Amino acid sequence: DIQMTQSPSSLSASVGDRVSITCRSSQNIKNYLNWYQQKPGKAPKLLIYAASSLESGVPSRFSASGFGTDFTLTISSLQPDDFATYYCQHTYTTLITFGQGTRLDIK
Amino acid sequence: EVQLLESGGSLVQPGGSLRLSCAASGFTFRTYDVSWVRQAPGKGPEWVSTISGSATGTYYTDSVKGRFTISRDNSKNMLYLEMNSLRAEDTAVYYCAKVRLGATRDFDYWGRGTQVTVSS
Numbered sequence: 461d462i463q464m465t466q467s468p469s470s471l472s473a474s475v476g477d478r479v480s481i482t483c484r485s486s487q488n489i490k491n492y493l494n495w496y497q498q499k500p501g502k503a504p505k506l507l508i509y510a511a512s513s514l515e516s517g518v519p520s521r522f523s524a525s526g527f528g529t530d531f532t533l534t535i536s537s538l539q540p541d542d543f544a545t546y547y548c549q550h551t552y553t554t555l556i557t558f559g560q561g562t563r564l565d566i567k
Numbered sequence: 568e569v570q571l572l573e574s575g576g577s578l579v580q581p582g583g584s585l586r587l588s589c590a591a592s593g594f595t596f597r598t599y600d601v602s603w604v605r606q607a608p609g610k611g612p613e614w615v616s617t618i619s620g621s622a623t624g625t626y627y628t629d630s631v632k633g634r635f636t637i638s639r640d641n642s643k644n645m646l647y648l649e650m651n652s653l654r655a656e657d658t659a660v661y662y663c664a665k666v667r668l669g670a671t672r673d674f675d676y677w678g679r680g681t682q683v684t685v686s687s
Binding site for chain 1 (some may be wrong): 604612613614626628629671672677680
């Protein structure tokens with residue numbers, strides 16, 4: 461199975477900060493990489509698909525890049541609504557796996 | 568508006584069985600693959616199973632193979648997950664998710680989830 465490793469596991473930041481989260485896959489997954497945001501008690505919400513495509517309705521302060529094994533999600537200017545947990549997910553094979561998550565807290 | 572509504576979760580004893588349902592609306596159900604994803608307390612999401620739109624293809628994570636069965640009824644816009652030989656480690660919120668058409672196969676819509684607790 462393909463393993464997905466996110467870093468950092470947790471991150472403290474302030475409103476207005478620029479933050480980045482990385483996700484590394486254990487093998488080449490081309491651009492079959494998606495990012496989700498999850499808030500407590502809610503289902504994950506799709507932010508980015510195909511490594512860099514912004515899902516409809518998601519604010520443009522979210523962006524992402526990467527190909528192969530290394531991927532990055534960036535939030536350009538943190539807003540209060542962005543404090544949540546973020547997960548990457550690969551869909552390169554039918555056996556899908558998620559990263560362990562990055563919790564983004566208010567500093 | 569796409570909606571997915573899970574039901575059927577409950578408290579069940581180890582070794583027991585449960586059937587989860589997911590009612591879909593707002594899209595042409597038979598056209599899309601759909602998946603089950605679970606999330607144990609304090610953990611990240613874990614993909615469980617996917618079924619193709621025509622139900623000809625089914626896929627499972629290793630830990631549920633032989634115990635769980637995914638199925639769908641396209642005439643009723645319903646997705647199911649039959650769970651047998653349940654274990655404590657199956658305790659989680661179970662979500663159904665719609666799979667986007669095309670190569671990316673991301674999960675673009677999710678339900679609110681249903682709680683499954685396996686405990687004596």
